Amino acid sequence: MKVRVSVQLKPGILDPQGKAVEQGLHGFGFAVDHVRIGRLIEMEVPGADAAEVKARAQAMCDKLLVNPVMEKASIEVL
Amino acid sequence: MRVAVPVFPGSNCDHDALHACGTVMGWDTIPVWHQETRLPEGTDLVFIPGGFSYGDYLRCGAIAALAPIMADVKRHADQGGLVLGVCNGFQILCEAQLLPGALLRNASLRFIHADVHLRVERADLPFTAAMKAGDVFRVPIAHAEGNFTLEPADLADLEARGGVAFRYCSPRGEIGEAFVPNGAMNGIAGIVNIRGNVLGMMPHPERVVDPRLGATGGLGIFRSLDAALARG
Numbered sequence: 517m518k519v520r521v522s523v524q525l526k527p528g529i530l531d532p533q534g535k536a537v538e539q540g541l542h543g544f545g546f547a548v549d550h551v552r553i554g555r556l557i558e559m560e561v562p563g564a565d566a567a568e569v570k571a572r573a574q575a576m577c578d579k580l581l582v583n584p585v586m587e588k589a590s591i592e593v594l
Numbered sequence: 595m596r597v598a599v600p601v602f603p604g605s606n607c608d609h610d611a612l613h614a615c616g617t618v619m620g621w622d623t624i625p626v627w628h629q630e631t632r633l634p635e636g637t638d639l640v641f642i643p644g645g646f647s648y649g650d651y652l653r654c655g656a657i658a659a660l661a662p663i664m665a666d667v668k669r670h671a672d673q674g675g676l677v678l679g680v681c682n683g684f685q686i687l688c689e690a691q692l693l694p695g696a697l698l699r700n701a702s703l704r705f706i707h708a709d710v711h712l713r714v715e716r717a718d719l720p721f722t723a724a725m726k727a728g729d730v731f732r733v734p735i736a737h738a739e740g741n742f743t744l745e746p747a748d749l750a751d752l753e754a755r756g757g758v759a760f761r762y763c764s765p766r767g768e769i770g771e772a773f774v775p776n777g778a779m780n781g782i783a784g785i786v787n788i789r790g791n792v793l794g795m796m797p798h799p800e801r802v803v804d805p806r807l808g809a810t811g812g813l814g815i816f817r818s819l820d821a822a823l824a825r826g
Contacts, residue, residue, distance in 0.1 A: 528746075530701065530777065532699050532701055532703045533703065536703055583696055585694075585695060585743065586696045586698060
């Protein structure tokens with residue numbers, strides 16, 4: 517099944533990249549605030565049971581995909 | 595005194611580590627490819643060098659932390675063996691959870707290559723015992739992700755247990771935001787684990803140990819290790 521993991525910096529973590537992009541958007545005259553940049557990971561995980569596939573994706577997050585000091589993830593089974 | 599220097603694809607400070615430990619200090623220094631599963635017999639110190647292991651993919655140090663050799667580095671650390679991680683080596687130790695925290699992108703978003711001053715916060719470690727608390731030494735930094743970060747509660751714990759080994763400071767040892775090149779919380783440049791046998795730092799002491807290369811600011815750490823290991 518197709519799984520999409522969205523990794524975002526935790527709210528308290530400074531995101532200088534997001535800040536730089538926000539300033540760039542301001543430079544074009546766009547009114548934006550709180551720009552945060554994350555990472556989107558898509559993968560094919562074998563299995564037919566969505567709950568089981570999601571649990572396996574969660575284990576992948578815990579082991580490698582997410583650094584809990586600075587990031588959090590949301591998992592979507594498509 | 596035997597030193598193992600793990601080498602990952604993308605390591606680029608491994609030869610600096612080999613030169614400092616082998617040529618300058620005269621220690622028996624052995625490069626160890628990341629695919630190896632055992633450190634050389636009788637390894638006293640593991641020196642994880644700087645660079646861009648695995649191209650910094652995913653997060654700096656995240657993939658290297660899973661390399662085959664790292665399981666034996668963890669065993670070595672668990673048994674009280676010394677581990678020093680510099681720059682990318684520090685990032686790898688954090689990702690391997692041998693040290694707390696994470697190194698985020700520099701607050702300026704830029705790669706910074708500059709000389710900085712460090713103040714010794716802990717002089718009772720095998721890495722610092724030849725120095726005194728409050729001593730200031732000059733070493734280079736060269737990184738884009740050195741912005742040390744921890745959850746506020748964990749940062750308070752780290753400070754309370756004396757986990758900070760080195761802090762960025764002025765040439766006269768003053769502490770303050772103005773002297774922190776990368777945005778690191780509390781100006782933290784290097785930390786140790788609870789047991790005091792694993793140290794990670796962003797600056798490069800191994801680049802400033804050979805008088806022929808013009809500066810010797812990093813020698814205090816190597817002299818400390820020499821004394822610690824001579825004592826056994």
